[in-house]
Structures are given as C-alpha cells and as structure tokens.
Amino acid sequence: MALRRVGLALLAVLAFAIQASAGVYVPPQPTDISGTTPSGLAWSAVATGTALPVRTSGTNPLNGAPGAVVYFNTLTGQLQVNPRGYDLNALIITYTTGTVNISGTTPGPFTYATGTATNAYSPTTGTPKTFPAVQAVFGLPPTTFAARVGETVGAPLSPSLATSGDPANIASTTGFWNGTWSFPLDLVNSGSVSTMVISNFKTIGQNSNANANILGYGLGFATFQYGINGATGTQVGAVIPVVPEPSTYALLGAASLAIGAICRRRSGTSAADVG
Numbered sequence: 001m002a003l004r005r006v007g008l009a010l011l012a013v014l015a016f017a018i019q020a021s022a023g024v025y026v027p028p029q030p031t032d033i034s035g036t037t038p039s040g041l042a043w044s045a046v047a048t049g050t051a052l053p054v055r056t057s058g059t060n061p062l063n064g065a066p067g068a069v070v071y072f073n074t075l076t077g078q079l080q081v082n083p084r085g086y087d088l089n090a091l092i093i094t095y096t097t098g099t100v101n102i103s104g105t106t107p108g109p110f111t112y113a114t115g116t117a118t119n120a121y122s123p124t125t126g127t128p129k130t131f132p133a134v135q136a137v138f139g140l141p142p143t144t145f146a147a148r149v150g151e152t153v154g155a156p157l158s159p160s161l162a163t164s165g166d167p168a169n170i171a172s173t174t175g176f177w178n179g180t181w182s183f184p185l186d187l188v189n190s191g192s193v194s195t196m197v198i199s200n201f202k203t204i205g206q207n208s209n210a211n212a213n214i215l216g217y218g219l220g221f222a223t224f225q226y227g228i229n230g231a232t233g234t235q236v237g238a239v240i241p242v243v244p245e246p247s248t249y250a251l252l253g254a255a256s257l258a259i260g261a262i263c264r265r266r267s268g269t270s271a272a273d274v275g
Contacts, residue, residue, distance in 0.1 A: 024167060024168045024182060025080055025082075025180035025181060025182040026080075026182070027080075027082070027180075028047075028071055028080075028242045028244075029244075029245070030044065031245055032242045032243055032244050032245060033047050033240060033241075033242060033243075034243065035241075037215040037216050037217070037222070038215065038216030038217055039213075039214060039215055039216030040216070041214070041215065041216075043240055043241065046069075046215070046238045046240055047069060047071075047238075047240050048066055049065075049066030049067045049068065049069050049082075049084055049237070050066045051214055051215075051238065052067045052069075052211040052214055052215075052223070052236060052237050052238045053065055053066055053067050053211075054066075054067050054086075054228065054231065054235055055209065055210045055211060055233070055235070055236075056231045056232045056233045057232050057233040058232045058233075060230075060231050060232065062086070062228065062231050065084075066084055067084065067211070067235060067236075067237045067238075068081070068082060068083045068084050068086060068088065068226055068235070068237045069081075069082050069084070069237055069238055069239075069240055070082075070093060070201075070224050070237065070238070070239045070240065071239075071240050071242045072196075072198065072201070072239055072240065072241055072242060073242045073244065074193070074196075074198075074241050074242065074243050075193070075243065075244055076185060076193065076244075077109070077185070077187075077188030077189075077190065077192070077193035077196070078182065078183065078185050078187075078188070079093065079149075079182075079183045079187060079188065080180070080181065080182045080183070081171075081177075081180060081181045081182075081183075082180050083177055083178050083179070083180070083226075085178055086178060086228045086229075086231075087174055087176035087177070087178050087228060087229040087230070088153060088176055088177035088178065088226050088227065088228060088229070089152060089153050089154050089176055089177075089227045089228065089229045090150070090151070090152045090153065090225070090226055090227035090234075091150050091151060091153075091177060091224070091225075091226050092143070092148065092149075092150035092203075092224060092225040092226070093148065093149050093150055093201065093224045093225075093239070094147060094148045094150075094201065094202050094203070094204055094224070094225075095108050095109055095110070095147055095148075095196070095200050095201050095202070096108060096147045096200060096202060096204075097200055099202070099204075099220075100204070101204045101205060102145065102147040102148055102204065103145070104145050104146075106145065106146065106147040106148075107146060107147065108145065108146035108147025108148065109146070109147075109188050109189050109192035109193075109196060110144070110145065110146055110147065110148070110149050110187055110188060110189070111146070111186065111187065111188075111189050112130055112144045112187070113184070113186050114127075114129040114130060114184065115129060115130075116144040117141040117142065117144055118137045118141045118142070120142050120144050121133060121134050121137060121142070122169040123165075123169065124162050124164065124165030124166065124169055124170070125165050125166045125169065126166070126169070128166075128168045128169045128184065129184070130142070130144065130149065130183060130184060130187060131151055132161050132162070132169065132170060132171035132172060132177065132179075132181060133161065133162040133165050133169045133170060134159040134160065134161055134162055135159055135160045135161070135162050135163075135175070136159050137159060138158075138159055139152075139155075139156070139157050139158040139159055140152055140157050140158050149183070149187065150225075152227075153175075153176050153177050154175065154176055154229065160172075160175035160176070161175055161176065161177055163175060168182075176229050198217075198222045198239060198240075198241045199217040199218065199221040199222050200221075201221070201222055201223065201224060201239040202220045202221055202222075202223065203220040203223045203224060203225040203236050204220065206220055206223075206225060206234060206236050207219040207220055209234065209235075209236045211223065211235075211236040211237070212236060215238060220236070222238060222239050223236050223237060223238060223239060224236075224237055224238075224239050225237075
C-alpha cells in the first residue's frame with residue numbers, strides 16, 4: 001500500500017508536468033532563473049519586466065511599467081509568454097543567427113506539427129495548437145516560419161482572440177492577447193534545443209528602441225517584439241532563459257520508474273489471481 005501511495009503521488013507530479021508541456025502555462029520557479037546578462041543585470045530582475053519596461057513614443061500611462069516577457073526553457077525548448085495583463089495586438093518571436101530581416105525560407109528551429117498559417121489557431125476546446133483560439137478566422141494569418149512565430153491580433157487586420165473555452169486554448173479576456181500562454185512543446189525542434197543560444201532571439205529592425213540593448217548582447221539580441229492596444233509604437237521585451245532544477249527531472253524519472261514498478265507488481269498479482 002505504501003508503494004502504491006508513493007506511486008500515485010509521483011503519478012500526480014508526472015501528470016502535472018505532462019499537462020504543463022501540453023500547453024497550460026506554468027510560471028518558472030525562482031530557482032529556475034539565475035545568472036546575469038552581459039550588461040550585469042540579474043536575469044531574475046529581468047524576469048519582473050522592469051528591466052525592459054513599456055516605452056512609447058507619446059505620453060501614455062503605461063510608460064515605464066514592467067513589460068511583457070517570454071521564457072525559453074533551455075532543456076525542453078518550450079516557449080511561454082506572459083503579457084503582464086496588457087492587451088497585446090501583436091507578438092513576434094524571431095530566432096536567427098543573422099541580423100537582417102528573415103523570410104519563409106530562413107533556417108530556424110520552429111516547427112508546426114499541428115498546422116501552419118490559420119491552421120495553427122487552437123480550437124476553443126480540445127487539443128491546443130500553436131496559437132490561442134480565435135473568435136473567427138479572417139484577415140492576416142499568423143506567421144509560421146522556421147525562424148519566426150508570431151501574429152497580429154484584433155480587427156481590422158486580424159481576428160480577435162476567443163475569450164471562452166478550455167483553459168489551455170484561451171489567452172484572452174478582452175479579445176486581445178492579455179493572458180499567459182504556453183506554446184506547444186514541439187514548437188521548437190527537439191534536435192535544435194541543445195545548440196540554441198538566448199542571444200539569437202532577436203527583434204529585427206527595432207534597433208532605435210530604448211530597450212534594444214539593455215541586456216548587453218547587442219542591438220535587439222535576446223529580445224522579442226510586441227504591441228499593446230492603445231499604446232503608440234512597438235515594444236521590445238526580454239526572452240529569458242529558464243534552466244529547470246535537475247531535481248525536477250530526476251523526480252519525473254523516479255515517477256516513471258515507480259509507476260512502472262507498480263504496474264508490473266499489479267500485473268503480477270493479477271496473473272497470480274488468475275492462476
């Protein structure tokens with residue numbers, strides 16, 4: 001019975017981890033964000049959004065407020081977005097070794113197992129896809145390039161996001177992208193993860209933005225691009241490396257072994273009962 005209870009507890013942990021990888025946003029633990037940027041900023045401070053705040057070209061009450069952030073899991077490759085509750089009308093994540101604008105033929109790590117262009121929108125219920133669910137499919141399709149993943153949100157150019165449905169499929173309460181989102185685990189090719197570096201996430205063509213080199217990697221390096229409904233200009237936020245505690249993966253491994261042992265034990269018992 002004791003083994004069974006331990007196995008069930010580990011199964012719960014494993015199930016939670018699998019759920020997280022399937023699309024439910026799970027904020028990184030403080031211990032998963034460490035080290036400093038080349039400019040000397042602690043990544044843990046950058047993760048608060050205060051290092052790359054909202055900066056607009058006009059007077060706006062959002063000026064100076066903590067900006068949106070993207071997390072990159074350096075072990076699994078998973079990307080997660082925290083808009084900080086802003087109504088994002090655009091989100092663009094680019095990964096390239098170059099410094100000029102990319103195209104659909106530029107090499108990159110992104111793959112789209114669940115479909116490209118408008119087929120990359122999640123349904124409101126069921127298995128999530130690359131992007132959050134929308135109210136109706138029209139306008140500009142989302143970008144599904146090997147070197148870029150992104151979309152615009154809101155009429156007249158693009159659809160509004162759906163505001164009701166399964167939690168893993170929805171990232172909005174307003175029609176804009178204001179909710180957290182976890183991209184599918186397989187968005188980043190698993191064979192690419194080990195060679196990816198945080199500085200190759202780039203905002204192309206935003207070198208004049210005040211946030212462009214706060215991190216110290218170079219103009220636009222280790223950043224992503226986004227827009228906020230009602231705020232003038234394009235925003236530049238940080239892509240933050242997340243290095244999960246090895247103990248978490250060890251626990252998941254132990255969970256798998258324990259569950260396997262329980263299954264074998266139960267299978268053996270059932271065979272004995274039959275005999």
